[in-house]
Amino acid sequence: MPTEMFFHFFKSFTDGAKANLNIKAEGTNEHHKIEAIFKAFAKAIKVAVKRDADKMILPSTKGVL
Numbered sequence: 220m221p222t223e224m225f226f227h228f229f230k231s232f233t234d235g236a237k238a239n240l241n242i243k244a245e246g247t248n249e250h251h252k253i254e255a256i257f258k259a260f261a262k263a264i265k266v267a268v269k270r271d272a273d274k275m276i277l278p279s280t281k282g283v284l
Contacts, residue, residue, distance in 0.1 A: 222249050229260075 220228070233240045242260075244252040 222253060225253055225256075 229240055229242065232238075240260075242256055244256050246252050
């Protein structure tokens, strides 16, 4: 995927999911920054959609924040 499509991918994802996303990476190698961002994004999504095995519900911050 061309690095020019990086912003478009996450913009399309957040628009479709109606979600906010904050991304920040520092360094000099664009390839390594993008790779790290995708790995962190995948881990965050995994946690966000993990269901509680006992209740079979998605996690929520409703009433907590």
